[in-house]
Amino acid sequence: MASFLRSTKLATRLTQGPIKCFSRNYADQMNFTFAAANQIFYANKNIKQVDVPSFSGSFGILPNHVPTLAVLRPGVVTVYEDEGTSKKIFVSSGTITVNEDSSVQVLAEEAHPVEDIDGSAARQVLQEAQSQLSTASSDVAKAEAAIAVEVAEALVLAAGN
Amino acid sequence: MMMISKPTTMVVCLKGAATGQQQNRNMATLKQISMRLKSVTNIQKITQSMKMVSAAKYARAERELRQARPYGEGVKAFFEKSGATEAAETGDNNKLIVAITSDRGLCGAVHTNVAKTIRNELSTESVESPQSKVFCVGDKSRALLQRLYAQNIAVVANEVGRKPPTFLDASKVANELIQLDFNSGKIVYNRFKTVVSYQTEEVPLLSAKTMLAAPKLQLYDSIDQGVMESYQEFTVAALLYYTMKESACSEQSSRMTAMDNASKNAAEMIGKLTLTFNRTRQAVITRELIEIISGAAALE
Numbered sequence: 001m002a003s004f005l006r007s008t009k010l011a012t013r014l015t016q017g018p019i020k021c022f023s024r025n026y027a028d029q030m031n032f033t034f035a036a037a038n039q040i041f042y043a044n045k046n047i048k049q050v051d052v053p054s055f056s057g058s059f060g061i062l063p064n065h066v067p068t069l070a071v072l073r074p075g076v077v078t079v080y081e082d083e084g085t086s087k088k089i090f091v092s093s094g095t096i097t098v099n100e101d102s103s104v105q106v107l108a109e110e111a112h113p114v115e116d117i118d119g120s121a122a123r124q125v126l127q128e129a130q131s132q133l134s135t136a137s138s139d140v141a142k143a144e145a146a147i148a149v150e151v152a153e154a155l156v157l158a159a160g161n
Numbered sequence: 162m163m164m165i166s167k168p169t170t171m172v173v174c175l176k177g178a179a180t181g182q183q184q185n186r187n188m189a190t191l192k193q194i195s196m197r198l199k200s201v202t203n204i205q206k207i208t209q210s211m212k213m214v215s216a217a218k219y220a221r222a223e224r225e226l227r228q229a230r231p232y233g234e235g236v237k238a239f240f241e242k243s244g245a246t247e248a249a250e251t252g253d254n255n256k257l258i259v260a261i262t263s264d265r266g267l268c269g270a271v272h273t274n275v276a277k278t279i280r281n282e283l284s285t286e287s288v289e290s291p292q293s294k295v296f297c298v299g300d301k302s303r304a305l306l307q308r309l310y311a312q313n314i315a316v317v318a319n320e321v322g323r324k325p326p327t328f329l330d331a332s333k334v335a336n337e338l339i340q341l342d343f344n345s346g347k348i349v350y351n352r353f354k355t356v357v358s359y360q361t362e363e364v365p366l367l368s369a370k371t372m373l374a375a376p377k378l379q380l381y382d383s384i385d386q387g388v389m390e391s392y393q394e395f396t397v398a399a400l401l402y403y404t405m406k407e408s409a410c411s412e413q414s415s416r417m418t419a420m421d422n423a424s425k426n427a428a429e430m431i432g433k434l435t436l437t438f439n440r441t442r443q444a445v446i447t448r449e450l451i452e453i454i455s456g457a458a459a460l461e
Contacts, residue, residue, distance in 0.1 A: 035232040035404060037328040043231040054389070056383060068382040069239070069362035071391040097235075097397045098241040100380050107399055109328060 030063040031103035034089070036111035041089060042079070044103075048117055051078040052096050052106060062106065070096040076114060077106060087155035088114040090158045092151055118157035126152035165337050170296055191441055196329070200432045205427035207393035211267070212420035219356075219413035222325060223372035225326055226353060227409045233403030236396055237364065246365045257315075257346030258282065259338065259366065261304070261408040262299035263322025268416035271408075273353050274361040276305035277304075278349050283310050294341060298405070328411055338401075339365075345371055345453045350404040351411040357418055359411035364400060369393040394419055 014116040032050065051060045053075030072094040079087045094108035129152045133145035186189035239247050258279055262272040272441040279295060279302075286292055297303040303317045316337050321330070351359045369389050378384070 005176055010204070033231055033235045033238075035235055037229070037232065039397075042230050056388065067380045067381045069384055069388060069392050071388055095392050095399075097239045097240065101242065101379065102232060103238060103242070105238055107235050107395070109332075109395075109398075120321070 007051045007158075029102065030061075031101070032079075032106075033104070034077070034106045034108075034111075036108040038110055039112075039142070041087075041136070047079055047081050048084075049080040050104065050106070053091075061096075063096060063098070063103055065098045065102070065104070068096075068098045072096060072108060074151040076158045077108075077111075084161075088118060088158075090114050090155065112156050117155060117159040119156070121141060122152065122155040122159045123134065125157050129159070165316060174228045185294035191438070194434060194438045194441060198431065198438060201427055201430045201434060205424055205431065208423040212424060213418040214419055215268075215413050215420060219410070219417055220323075222410040223407070223414045225325060225405050227361055229403050229406040232399065233407075236399045236403065239365070239396075240365060243346060243369055243372075243375040243377045243381070245378075255342070255344040257294045257338070257341060257348065257366065258297040259290070259295060259348040260298060260302035261348060261350035261401075262297070262302040262403050263409070263412055264300040264319055265322045265412075266301060267419060268412050269341065269419040270303060271359065271412050271415045272299070272301040275349050275351065276302055276362070277292045278361050279306060280309065283313060283372060284346065294343065296334075296338060321405075322409070322412065326402065326405035328398070328402050331405055332398045334401050335394065335398035338397060344368055348400060348404050350408045351415075352407050353410040353414065359415065365403060366400065367393065375377075395453075 021046065029046050032042050032045050032047045035043070044120075047061055049062050051058060052070070052074045054069060055073050056069040058075070059070075060147070064112050072091050074092050075090070079089065080086065091106075091108040092110045094106065094111075097105040099105075099108075106146050126149070129145060129148035133149055135140040136145045137138045171233065172365045183280060216425075233373045260275050260279055261330055262275050266272070282459045283293060283295075292313055295302075295310065295313045296315055297317045299321040300317070303314060303319075306314060318334055318337070343366075345368065348366055349363050351360065353359050369386075369392075372378070374390055
């Protein structure tokens with residue numbers, strides 16, 4: 001009797017197993033949210049792919065990506081929309097979250113489309129940041145200036161492309 | 162610019178005891194009634210213009226809130242999907258409660274509702290156990306909590322509410338908040354529903370430790386201490402930004418309704434006072450006439 005019960009338990013577990021697996025990849029869809037404090041770019045949209053710069057290296061996210069958490073680095077996020085068009089957006093900092101139900105949240109502190117960036121203004125910002133870094137005395141001021149330089153360098157790079 | 166201060170001394174505000182003029186309602190003279198009428202008219206003017214101002218501010222806050230909503234939901238999505246909120250609820254020691262209010266009053270019960278929620282929470286705690294800390298954003302929440310729970314208040318941020326909240330404000334608050342040592346916590350704020358309604362709600366606030374203890378975190382790939390810390394810090398700032406936006410919007414809408422009601426009440430008072438004024442004036446004239454006539458009659 002006991003062995004019978006055990007086998008039925010096993011059977012139910014076996015039948016439940018694949019269902020759980022399938023429920024994860026129910027469709028090749030991606031619930032994509034891309035928001036910044038100043039603007040909303042995508043809210044629960046479906047897209048093909050998104051490339052994000054993170055501190056652990058740049059990577060691309062396709063539907064059914066493994067769940068992960070990452071921190072955004074200043075740089076360009078490239079979104080490949082369903083219609084085949086791609087959009088480049090500059091981000092300053094923020095987070096990337098990929099959840100197990102294939103929903104992706106990219107939250108940035110500030111984001112702007114790359115075409116809105118003025119190249120000469122970006123270079124000016126970089127110069128100012130560099131001079132600030134060289135004059136900074138305290139450790140905190142130095143770290144802040146270093147971050148400003150990092151963002152400005154990414155800005156110039158983004159504007160150049 | 163927002164200022165953050167740590168309360169060291171109690172601020173006691175002594176209001177002069179009301180020793181104004183004596184009020185005898187029965188024998189109000191014409192002069193007194195006209196004075197009262199004038200002051201009520203002035204109050205109505207003030208409340209009316211305050212309503213206009215908050216209507217304009219509300220329109221802006223609502224527009225900005227529409228932008229911030231998906232942002233806040235994006236932050237909350239990870240909490241819900243990783244089951245981190247459940248993990249936070251189990252460990253109940255060393256809690257932190259953040260009260261999102263502003264410096265300004267005259268806006269109905271928005272601030273009182275936040276303070277009431279926190280007060281209820283704090284009143285359930287026993288005296289011996291380590292008590293929850295409270296982070297007051299806005300002077301109003303401090304004023305409301307100071308009398309009973311002054312020792313719970315850890316940090317106060319003021320200069321909130323004059324201008325719409327920015328991400329910079331939120332990150333300043335987040336900076337102070339991260340320095341406090343806490344295991345779990347929550348943000349109490351007013352969620353904006355419609356122009357006439359809002360709801361006092363809570364969002365969980367998680368420390369990096371609680372996030373790492375989330376039940377489904379094993380599913381997530383490539384997580385280390387550094388990533389988690391940065392992630393948590395940004396999440397706190399983003400959550401604060403979102404809740405401050407919600408709170409600002411409900412405050413403005415609530416002020417609008419409060420001022421509208423005040424103007425209506427003032428209009429009603431003005432109507433009644435004008436009536437008494439005219440009646441009293443008539444009575445004075447009648448009395449003078451009677452005096453003259455009866456005086457003349459006595460001479461005949």
